[in-house]
Amino acid sequence: MTSAIATLLLTLASIVSAAHTPSAPAQQPPGPSAASSAAEEFWAASRAGDTARVTAALDKGVDVNVKTRYGATALTFAADRGHIEIVTLLLARGADVNQQDTFYQMRAIDMAMANNHPEVVKLLLERGSKGAPSVLQQAIQRSNVALVTAVLQSPELTRAHVRPALAGAKKVNNAEIIALVEKKLASMPEDAPIAAVAVDRATLQSYVGTYRNEEAGAAITVAMSGEQLTLTPPNGTTPMALIAVAPARFRPAEREGLTISFEGRGGTIERALAVVGNSTQVWTRVAAPPAGTAAPAAPAAATPPPPSSPAPGDLKPAARTAARNWPGFRGDNAAGNGDGQGAVVEWDVDTQQNIRWKTPIPGIANASPVVWGNRVFVVTAISGAGDKTFRTGLYGDVAPVNDLSEHVWKIYCLDKATGKVLWERDAFKGLPKVKRHTKASQANSTPVTDGRRVVAVFGSIGLLMAWDLEGKLLWKTEVSVLDSGWFFDPDTQWGHSSSPIIHDGKVIVQADRYKGSFIAAYDAATGKQVWRSERDEISTWGTPTVFRAGTRTQIVTNGPKIRGYDPATGKLLWTLGPNSEVTVGTPIVGNGVVYVTGGYPPARPVYAIKPNATGDISLPKDQATHEAIAWSNGEGTYIPTPVYYDGILYTCGNNGVVTAYDGATGERLYRARVGGGGSFAASPIAADGRLYFANEDGDVYVARAGRTYQELAKNEMKEIIMSTPAISDGVVIVRTLNHVYGIGEK
Numbered sequence: 247m248t249s250a251i252a253t254l255l256l257t258l259a260s261i262v263s264a265a266h267t268p269s270a271p272a273q274q275p276p277g278p279s280a281a282s283s284a285a286e287e288f289w290a291a292s293r294a295g296d297t298a299r300v301t302a303a304l305d306k307g308v309d310v311n312v313k314t315r316y317g318a319t320a321l322t323f324a325a326d327r328g329h330i331e332i333v334t335l336l337l338a339r340g341a342d343v344n345q346q347d348t349f350y351q352m353r354a355i356d357m358a359m360a361n362n363h364p365e366v367v368k369l370l371l372e373r374g375s376k377g378a379p380s381v382l383q384q385a386i387q388r389s390n391v392a393l394v395t396a397v398l399q400s401p402e403l404t405r406a407h408v409r410p411a412l413a414g415a416k417k418v419n420n421a422e423i424i425a426l427v428e429k430k431l432a433s434m435p436e437d438a439p440i441a442a443v444a445v446d447r448a449t450l451q452s453y454v455g456t457y458r459n460e461e462a463g464a465a466i467t468v469a470m471s472g473e474q475l476t477l478t479p480p481n482g483t484t485p486m487a488l489i490a491v492a493p494a495r496f497r498p499a500e501r502e503g504l505t506i507s508f509e510g511r512g513g514t515i516e517r518a519l520a521v522v523g524n525s526t527q528v529w530t531r532v533a534a535p536p537a538g539t540a541a542p543a544a545p546a547a548a549t550p551p552p553p554s555s556p557a558p559g560d561l562k563p564a565a566r567t568a569a570r571n572w573p574g575f576r577g578d579n580a581a582g583n584g585d586g587q588g589a590v591v592e593w594d595v596d597t598q599q600n601i602r603w604k605t606p607i608p609g610i611a612n613a614s615p616v617v618w619g620n621r622v623f624v625v626t627a628i629s630g631a632g633d634k635t636f637r638t639g640l641y642g643d644v645a646p647v648n649d650l651s652e653h654v655w656k657i658y659c660l661d662k663a664t665g666k667v668l669w670e671r672d673a674f675k676g677l678p679k680v681k682r683h684t685k686a687s688q689a690n691s692t693p694v695t696d697g698r699r700v701v702a703v704f705g706s707i708g709l710l711m712a713w714d715l716e717g718k719l720l721w722k723t724e725v726s727v728l729d730s731g732w733f734f735d736p737d738t739q740w741g742h743s744s745s746p747i748i749h750d751g752k753v754i755v756q757a758d759r760y761k762g763s764f765i766a767a768y769d770a771a772t773g774k775q776v777w778r779s780e781r782d783e784i785s786t787w788g789t790p791t792v793f794r795a796g797t798r799t800q801i802v803t804n805g806p807k808i809r810g811y812d813p814a815t816g817k818l819l820w821t822l823g824p825n826s827e828v829t830v831g832t833p834i835v836g837n838g839v840v841y842v843t844g845g846y847p848p849a850r851p852v853y854a855i856k857p858n859a860t861g862d863i864s865l866p867k868d869q870a871t872h873e874a875i876a877w878s879n880g881e882g883t884y885i886p887t888p889v890y891y892d893g894i895l896y897t898c899g900n901n902g903v904v905t906a907y908d909g910a911t912g913e914r915l916y917r918a919r920v921g922g923g924g925s926f927a928a929s930p931i932a933a934d935g936r937l938y939f940a941n942e943d944g945d946v947y948v949a950r951a952g953r954t955y956q957e958l959a960k961n962e963m964k965e966i967i968m969s970t971p972a973i974s975d976g977v978v979i980v981r982t983l984n985h986v987y988g989i990g991e992k
Contacts, residue, residue, distance in 0.1 A: 285312045292320035292336070293737055295329035300336070310339045316734055317348035323735070325354035325370065328363035333370070343375045349734065349827070349847075350511050353377055359384055368396040378402040386414045386423055394423050398430045405434050410521075445490045450475050453494075453508045457518045457529035460923075466529055468518070477506065514847035564588070564934030569975035572617040574694035575745040575789050576929055576970055580832045582889045584933030584973025591936065591948050592959045593978075593989050602977065602988040603665030607658060610634055611689035612743065612927075613702075614969040615979045615986060618695045621668065621715060622660040622972075622979055624986055625702050627653050627678075627688030636983065637684040638942035638966055640901060640925045644738050646681035646731070653678055653688055655704050659717060662977055665988050669717035673704060679727040680706040683740035685927065685968065690743035692789075692969075694753070699770065701753050705730065705742025710755060712773060721773035725766070729759045730785035733827060736760045743830075745789040749801070749813055752776055756803050758786040765790065765803060767816060777816035783807065784827070788887070791833040793840045795857030800840075802833040802855075808842050810859055820859040820874070824849040831883065832929075836890030837909040839876050843897060845884030852888075852897065853878045854912065870912075877912030881905060887970075891932040891951055902926050902941060904955065918955035921947045929970045940967045944982060963987070 288308045291299035300320070304310060311319050321341040324332035333354070337343065346353050355375040358366040367381060378400035385393040397403075408431050415423045453475060458465040464480035468488075476485035477498060488496035488506060495507045510516040510531075518529040567586030576582040593600035609628035616623050631651035637643075655673040660666065678688050693702040699712045699720055705728030712720040728742035744756040752767040758781060766778040781803075788804035792813065800819060801811040806829065808822040826844030833842045839854045854876040855863070863874040870878045883905075886898040894915065895907045902920040907913060920926070920939045928940040932951055936958065939947045944963035950956040965982035972979040978989040 284308050288312065289314065289318075289320055289323055290736075292329070292332050293323040293327055293735070295324070295327060295332055297331055297335065300332055304335075304339055310336055310341050311345065313345075314347075314734075317346065318734065319345050319354075321345065321354045322347060322352075322357055325363065325366050326357035326361055326735075328358065328361060328366055330363075330366050330369060333366055337369075337373050343370055343373050347734075355381065362388075364390055364393045367393060371396055371400055376402055379407040382407065382411050383414060386411055386418060386420075386427075389418055389420050389423065391420075391422050391426070394426055398426060403430075403434075405431065405436065408434065442489050443492060445493050447473060449493060452513070452515055453518075455515070456532040458532050459527060459529045462527075465532065466518070511847050514849070516847070566976075569619075571619065571695075571697070572615075572972040572974045572979075573696065574616055574747055575614055575692040575832065576887060576889075576931065577972065579747075579792055580789060580834055580887060581836075582834075582887075582929065582931035582970070583891065584931060584978075587933060587973045588976040588990065589933040589936070589938075589973045589978050590990055593961050595962065595964060595987075600989055600991060602663075602990055602992060604988075605660055605665040605667065605986045606984060607981075607986055609654075609656070609689070610636065610687045610983055611981075612685075612687050612968045613689050613745075613981075614692040614928075615972045615981050616693055616695055616700070617662060617972050617974040617979065618697050618700075618715065620662045622662050622986065622988075623657065623693050623695060623700050624660070624981060625655070625657050625673070625689045625691075625693055625704075627655050627704075629653055629688075634983075635684065636966065638925055643684065644732050644735070645684070646739050646741075647684055648681060650678055650681065652676060655689060655707065655709075657693065657700070657702060657713065659700075659715070660986060662974065662979075662988065665986065671713060671717050671719070673702065673711055674707055674709060676707065678706040679708070680729050680731075680741055681739040682706070686741040686743065688741065690741055690787075692745040694746050694748050696748045696770065701746050701748065701770070703728075703742075703744075703746050703755055705744075705757075710746070710753065710768060710773065712753075712770070720771075723768060723773040723775075725755060725757060726762070728757050729761075730787065731760060733760070733784040740785070743787045747790055747792065749792050752813070754790050754801060754813070756786070756788070756790045758783045758805060760785060765801070765811065765816065767813070779811065779816040779818065781805075781809075786828075787830040789832040791835060791840065793833070793835055793857065795838055798857055800857070802840050802842070804829045804831060804833055804842055804844070808833075808853065808855070810855075820861055820863050822853060822855065822859070822863050822875075824864070825851060826882070826884075828884075830885045830887075832887040834888055834890050836895070837893065839909075841888060841890060841895055841909075843882040843888055845882045845899065850880055850882040851878055852880075852882045852895075852907070852912075854895075854909075876910075879912060881914075885927050887929040889930045889932050889937070891937070892935075894951065894953070896930060896932075896937060896951075898926055898930050898939060900926055902939070904930070904937075904939070904949075906953065906955070915953045916955050920949070921945060921957070921960060927968045931971060931973065933973050938971060938978075940971060940980070942966055942968065946971070946980065 288303040321336045355370040355377045382397045412427045415427050467478040475488040478485045486498040505521045507519045508515050520527045590600050609626040611626040613625050633649040635647045654675045658670045659668045691703045701712045703710045708727040710723045710725050730742045731740045732738035747754045756765050763781040763783040767776040783805050786805040790801050790803045793800045793802045801813045803809050810819040826846040828846040829844050831843045833840050842853045856874050859874040883897040883899045888897040893909050895909045898904045902923045905917045906915040924941040926941045931938050937949045944965045944967050946961040948959040969981040976990045980987045
């Protein structure tokens with residue numbers, strides 16, 4: 247799939263957020279027009295493969311090429327699902343076989359090929375679809391003789407396409423395919439010399455940046471020299487001129503046989519492909535500079551610890567302070583700060599070193615633990631089918647887990663000192679209304695407590711519930727099902743995860759979904775709605791944050807449009823874009839500003855927003871700061887929420903690359919990889935001059951906080967970790983997929 251692959255395609259212009267009194271009904275946005283409803287029905291029927299509904303929609307006058315906000319059509323969806331009868335019908339009615347969506351730049355043939363629907367691919371080729379070179383490569387890799395035979399008939403192929411295909415056929419050692427490709431190559435005339443093509447300056451500028459190959463441990467730099475691109479190879483001193491042979495494909499003037507191609511989504515360039523013959527090397531973009539600036543240097547390697555640095559066991563314990571609560575996602579206002587709570591650095595689950603307790607929790611949940619006094623609260627969802635399908639790692643698959651069996655949603659209260667279950671309550675038993683992502687659960691949202699009640703939201707059943715600290719149900723409010731998923735396809739459901747917060751006696755819920763998004767406040771004592779503001783927004787997964795500065799308090803939300811709200815009334819105060827099309831990170835506060843990040847195209851920003859923001863505070867093109875933005879850059883991260891600690895902002899990418907910035911200026915202090923890398927979903931936290939990073943494989947790394955990176959310890963939990971740890975009164979509370987651990991000196 248993750249944020250913005252084209253310029254923002256949403257027109258988030260007419261957001262009307264009125265203040266509501268508790269007794270006033272929530273204002274609703276105007277309903278969809280008849281035309282848009284007809285188009286939605288048409289797309290849904292095409293996805294479902296319902297020939298009768300598709301035919302009826304067309305007979306009623308729906309444009310066969312009507313586009314979604316992302317430029318996808320019914321043909322896109324039908325090809326994606328492999329519905330060949332629908333594809334045939336749409337083509338007969340005039341569907342554009344070469345329509346590309348504006349986000350992923352994919353045609354129907356690309357969708358069909360990606361999802362292994364070869365008969366649809368062959369039909370689209372017969373009807374004149376472009377994309378034959380890519381299909382040929384994939385068909386050879388899959389040893390699909392029939393598809394290779396079909397694609398070799400495409401007039402789009404040249405010897406430049408078929409020569410490397412022959413090498414690929416020999417690599418998979420399929421004699422029949424080798425013979426087919428050799429025969430095709432022999433029948434083709436020699437290619438004319440490749441002539442340079444003209445590419446406009448704006449397009450050339452979009453390729454400028456630094457690209458890194460982690461396997462080689464090296465970087466290349468693409469820059470502008472006058473009106474021409476240049477490439478500086480690894481360890482190179484002299485840039486090579488790049489000659490355009492296509493708008494996104496170049497060859498170095500000094501090197502025959504090498505081509506450099508640029509790829510991305512939605513207008514954001516994400517990688518450079520260096521191709522020699524049938525060998526392809528992928529260079530991932532590190533950062534793109536603003537137009538008119540020089541390309542950034544390659545990321546600095548982690549600074550090694552000085553020889554005199556103490557070993558972890560030599561660290562002096564930090565001064566203990568009074569016990570503090572950890573009341574919501576990432577503690578107090580998502581700050582992730584556990585200073586003075588006596589967090590240990592090292593532990594061992596095998597030897598039980600510093601393992602105080604371990605409590606099994608049935609089901610699976612991504613929700614993090616919260617703490618009040620001597621109590622730890624966790625939620626979970628238990629599948630009646632026993633389906634614990636879960637897939638970690640760095641991947642972009644969008645298909646959800648198809649388990650809509652009866653579930654039980656539960657809340658547990660544990661003793662912080664012993665891990666003993668003090669009480670457990672069933673929140674709901676029934677069928678979830680929304681499927682979950684392969685990295686998600688039916689209980690993703692972290693509960694929140696104010697010491698009088700603990701509140702949880704279960705988005706897939708649309709319930710907001712509160713218990714007192716002894717487990718008595720106080721109230722239950724229906725907030726409607728929160729169907730969050732892939733913006734491109736509403737049938738691809740991933741589950742809601744934004745966590746509730748409590749502020750000034752109100753529970754604030756950010757409910758962004760495919761349709762009907764809103765943010766609302768509910769009375770913490772009764773669950774009654776206080777105000778509600780509709781959001782012209784697609785699905786998001788971050789938690790709202792309270793931003794207090796001077797006499798002003800705001801609620802800040804992340805999304806394709808970042809927004810600030812009046813927490814008393816829900817009135818919209820300001821908006822900021824562009825941002826990622828998929829946002830997961832929670833805004834955080836420090837240094838008198840609020841930091842917001844996004845790591846999925848079309849934009850990957852880090853913004854430091856001042857408290858005086860009002861109206862539309864979007865930056866003018868090629869500008870990184872103004873009166874409402876202290877600083878910004880294009881190096882945002884995707885899933886983990888950043889942490890601000892002791893004047894430094896730390897971001898952590900899904901791949902475990904941590905970047906430290908001076909919180910006041912945005913100066914990059916370092917970039918380093920946590921441990922050996924891997925996949926990271928839990929957010930980093932900080933305590934007593936240290937940073938804690940948990941990866942999905944179950945390793946918790948501890949590093950020194952500061953202007954250089956130094957790892958202190960690696961603690962193996964040997965279970966999947968998706969939840970962010972909590973710290974309170976000498977205990978680090980780590981939730982794995984199946985257990986909750988209390989970690990601290992015994």
